Amino acid sequence: MDLISPDLGLIIWQTVGFAILFFLLAKFAWNPILAALEERDGAIEASLNEAEKAKMEMANLVAENEKLLQEARIERDEILKSANEYAAKLMEDAKGEAANAGAKMIEDAKAVIETEKQAALMDVKIQVAEMSLLIAEKLMRQNLSSEPAQKKLVEEFVKDIKLN
Template structure:
């Protein structure tokens, strides 16, 4: 039974030891332990605040990044549109220039053809005049007695001229 019910002297010494241990712990250990716990709590709170600030800053940076990307895409689209318009304008100008050059070439060709035509007509007139002189010469050399052959020769000459 002694083990279950302690003696009163033992209880007093245990209580006295506990009180002395409590006073020593309160004086030397609890202060540093409490201050260490407070420092740790403050460090954790500051780390949480820093993480929250970093998260907010990342959100702001992400928002700014999205804005910059949006602006870059818009600028890219504008540049592509301007390049496309410039390309279309250059193509249209090239077509117009080609049409002008083609029209000028056609006009030049028509002028050359007209000049050649006039030269050919002048040549034909010259040939007709020469042939007329030759016919006249042949007619004069023949005897003018036969008017029927003279008339047939002139008619033949006129028909040859109409065919050419």
């Protein structure tokens, strides 16, 4: 029964032992334990701050990447637009040059045709003049006194004419 109802002397010695143990722990162990806990708390807090900072930096990097990507897309669209405009301009220029060249060729062909036409008309005029001179010469050589002689002469002229 001594353990259930302790003596006053046992209680005093246990209290003195506890006080000495408390004093030794407070003097030598309590400060290092508290310092270790504070250091650990600081390390955890710093890690959390670093993690939050890294999270914010990642968010900033993602936003910056999105911004750069958007700018690159806009620049790509502008480049494609200017390339399309340049290609359209080149095609329009080529069409214009082709139309001008075609018009020049047509004008040159018309000029050649007109020259050939004038040459052909001149040739026809010369032939008509030569024929007229031949007919006049033959008429002058023959004496056209009677109508049967005139008909005979016209028939001879018709036979002599060679159409080209």
